[in-house]
Amino acid sequence: MRFDVFTLLPETFSPYLQASILQKAAGRGLVDFHIHNIRDYTHDRHHTTDDMPYGGGGGMVMKPEPVFEAVESVLGAPPACPVILLTPQGRVFNQKIAGELAQLPRLALLSGRYEGVDERIREHLVTDEISIGDYVLTGGELPALILIDAITRLLPGVLGDPTGAEDDSHASGLLEYPHYTRPPEFRSWKVPDVLLSGDHGKIARWRREQSLRRTLAKRPDMLEAFELTKEDQKFVDAVKKEER
Numbered sequence: 601m602r603f604d605v606f607t608l609l610p611e612t613f614s615p616y617l618q619a620s621i622l623q624k625a626a627g628r629g630l631v632d633f634h635i636h637n638i639r640d641y642t643h644d645r646h647h648t649t650d651d652m653p654y655g656g657g658g659g660m661v662m663k664p665e666p667v668f669e670a671v672e673s674v675l676g677a678p679p680a681c682p683v684i685l686l687t688p689q690g691r692v693f694n695q696k697i698a699g700e701l702a703q704l705p706r707l708a709l710l711s712g713r714y715e716g717v718d719e720r721i722r723e724h725l726v727t728d729e730i731s732i733g734d735y736v737l738t739g740g741e742l743p744a745l746i747l748i749d750a751i752t753r754l755l756p757g758v759l760g761d762p763t764g765a766e767d768d769s770h771a772s773g774l775l776e777y778p779h780y781t782r783p784p785e786f787r788s789w790k791v792p793d794v795l796l797s798g799d800h801g802k803i804a805r806w807r808r809e810q811s812l813r814r815t816l817a818k819r820p821d822m823l824e825a826f827e828l829t830k831e832d833q834k835f836v837d838a839v840k841k842e843e844r
């Protein structure tokens with residue numbers, strides 16, 4: 601998969617993209633990151649990318665010309681792939697959207713700064729708008745990296761364990777079960793016996809029940825939307841009874 605990111609702060613991307621799983625994925629040719637500096641597509645002496653808002657008010661607005669030119673120079677006109685604007689006004693990102701975007705061969709991400717982008721960019725250039733949550737950051741660089749990270753780890757071959765992402769919280773609709781590693785006892789806190797039993801059937805059932813239990817406790821809204829098996833339902837009913 602290829603990512604094309606358009607930003608005023610390209611230098612903010614390399615530290616994260618050049619570490620750990622993302623770096624390895626790129627090194628193995630599973631993903632390609634292209635970070636484009638919007639400022640390179642300006643033609644005035646000062647490389648201006650922003651201007652004052654019409655109608656007055658504080659803050660600056662990203663000008664349309666360099667953004668259109670950057671995106672169209674790299675992706676053609678109309679753009680050869682979806683162009684996502686990172687904005688607190690977009691649909692809220694989640695695991696399902698990450699999974700859908702991971703099916704694409706190429707994706708462009710546009711990171712805003714200041715008060716955001718000139719409305720004509722939103723209307724006539726971008727094809728989708730995504731928010732990473734109901735809060736406002738100073739720029740769209742972290743949001744772009746969050747999309748890149750969540751999408752890349754879903755690409756085939758990126759995670760060492762090919763089933764690694766399947767049980768993750770939000771992947772199946774439940775929160776993931778708890779994890780333990782060595783030592784079996786730490787400050788008198790013991791790893792649950794079942795995990796040391798070697799009985800894979802029992803371990804799978806325990807994990808399922810832990811997932812159900814913690815989803816019920818932490819995210820009951822997710823459990824309501826989840827299709828429970830008869831066995832799951834029995835377990836959830838028993839937990840609810842315990843709590844009464």
Ligand code: SAM
Pocket residue numbers: 685686687688689710711712713714715716717730731732733734735736737738739740741743
């Ligand atoms: N004035 C804008 C508004 O109220 O909708 C917010 C602008 S914000 C200060 C600057 C840039 O940060 C935005 O253009 C966007 O790219 C990015 N940004 C801030 N919060 C975000 C969020 N929750 N999700 C995605 N991008 C965000």
